[in-house]
Amino acid sequence: MKINHFCLRRPCGSYPTYSKRLTLATLMRIFRSFIPALAILVLYNNLCFAQNANTYDRRGIFAELGFGLGEPIGQLSDRFGFHQSAGLGLGYHPSHGIEWGFRYQFIFGKDVREDVLAPYRTDLGQLIGVDNFLTDVLLRERMTAAYAYAGWLWPLGSQQRYRHGLKFNTGAGFMEHHIRIQDDARAAIQFSGDFGRGLDRLANGFCLQGLVGYELKSRNGKVNLYTGVEILYGFTQARRIWNYDTANSDLGIGRQDIILQWKLGWYLPFFIDRHAESLEY
Numbered sequence: 001m002k003i004n005h006f007c008l009r010r011p012c013g014s015y016p017t018y019s020k021r022l023t024l025a026t027l028m029r030i031f032r033s034f035i036p037a038l039a040i041l042v043l044y045n046n047l048c049f050a051q052n053a054n055t056y057d058r059r060g061i062f063a064e065l066g067f068g069l070g071e072p073i074g075q076l077s078d079r080f081g082f083h084q085s086a087g088l089g090l091g092y093h094p095s096h097g098i099e100w101g102f103r104y105q106f107i108f109g110k111d112v113r114e115d116v117l118a119p120y121r122t123d124l125g126q127l128i129g130v131d132n133f134l135t136d137v138l139l140r141e142r143m144t145a146a147y148a149y150a151g152w153l154w155p156l157g158s159q160q161r162y163r164h165g166l167k168f169n170t171g172a173g174f175m176e177h178h179i180r181i182q183d184d185a186r187a188a189i190q191f192s193g194d195f196g197r198g199l200d201r202l203a204n205g206f207c208l209q210g211l212v213g214y215e216l217k218s219r220n221g222k223v224n225l226y227t228g229v230e231i232l233y234g235f236t237q238a239r240r241i242w243n244y245d246t247a248n249s250d251l252g253i254g255r256q257d258i259i260l261q262w263k264l265g266w267y268l269p270f271f272i273d274r275h276a277e278s279l280e281y
Contacts, residue, residue, distance in 0.1 A: 056163035057095045058219060060271035064089035064103070068230065070261025079179070079201065080141045081111025085261060091149075093217070093269075095163070100150040103171070103209075105232075107143035107259070112179055115139070116199040116245045117191070129187030137191060138182040143259075145232055147173025147209050167215035167226050175234035175257065176204035198244040203255055205236035211263065224267035232259045 068085035071077070085108070091101020117137060121127055129135035151169025178200040181191045191199065213228015234257035238250040 056159045056217070056219060058163070058217070058221070058269070058271055059094045060092075060269050062091050062093045062101070062224070063268040063270070064091065064101075064265050065268075066103070066105070066263055066265035068105070068107075068261040068263040070230075070259050073258040073260055075255055076177075076257040076259065077113075079112070079114045080109060080177075081113055083107050083109030083111070083141055083143075083259070083261075085263075089265070093267075098150055098152050099169075100148070102148050103146070105145045107141070107145065107177075109141035110138075112139035112141055114179065114201065116179055116201065116243075117181070119245050120191075127188055129185070130189055131187060133187070135183070135185055135187040137188050138184070140180040140182050141177070142180045143175070143177035145173065145175045145207060145209070145234075147171040147207065149209060151211070153215055162216055162218050162223075164214070164216040167211065167213045167228060169209075169211050171209040173207055173209065174204065175207035175232060175236060176202070177234075177236075177257065178202040195244060198240060198242055200240070201243070202239045203236040203257070204239060205234060205255075207232055207234040207236075207257075209233075213263070217267065217269070221269045221271060224269055225265060226267075227262070227264045230261050230263045232261075234258070 064087075066085075066087045066089065068087075070083055070085065072080050072083075085105050087103055087105035089101055089103035091099055093099040117127065117139070122134075126134045127137050149169045149171030151167065153163065154166040154168070155163070156165040181196050181199060183189070183191060209230065209232050211228050211230040213226055213230075215226035217224045234255070236255045236257050238253050238255065240249075241251050242249050
């Protein structure tokens, strides 16, 4: 296992910290380990579905609220670590066939591995504010992703009371991320404005999305949720003309920014089928 060293100056001195980072090779090994379980699910589905007709016939507009936990992979892991996410979505879900819609995610985290304030710290790793006193300035991860998606559900077992099974969807859209310089005391205003923008490593561009998981939707509309593993693959570019901390420019340099996260989503359905005289929830 390859261990990367990353050192930040701190009040008590300098020392390295270690982190185990996900790689694409690790991801492929995890995927291969699930192949036997997937084969068992396929056999179970064929045995059960042959005896139970798909009687779920609800369709409608589904509003979505989602949460996630994840880690970056590859190039992005040099900049950020563990993150959380929250998002909203709106889609059309038929009783059978392909569902489609739109999602927006806000991704945030405290683990920033690229210290853009390093050149401005004292020997003890502290920062001096405009009032000439020591002050604390935090670095935070900020990312947004918006995309259109399409997907389908592979039914598992009986569908008489619930529409449930393996969920697959894929999408395409836009991703943007940067390092937020958080000065709660408002004492280090030298890192705001144009100078702060020269430190935030803003990057954005086209992204792809994919999700594999489990989804359950009840016939009465009271329980509608999904959970699974999602990957966001961004083909981004650096957008700042000049990085003040390194005294160079990476404007227009291409990046491949990948995040892998576990997601949990809850649907609020508005049915428009023959069981409803009008929209209901």
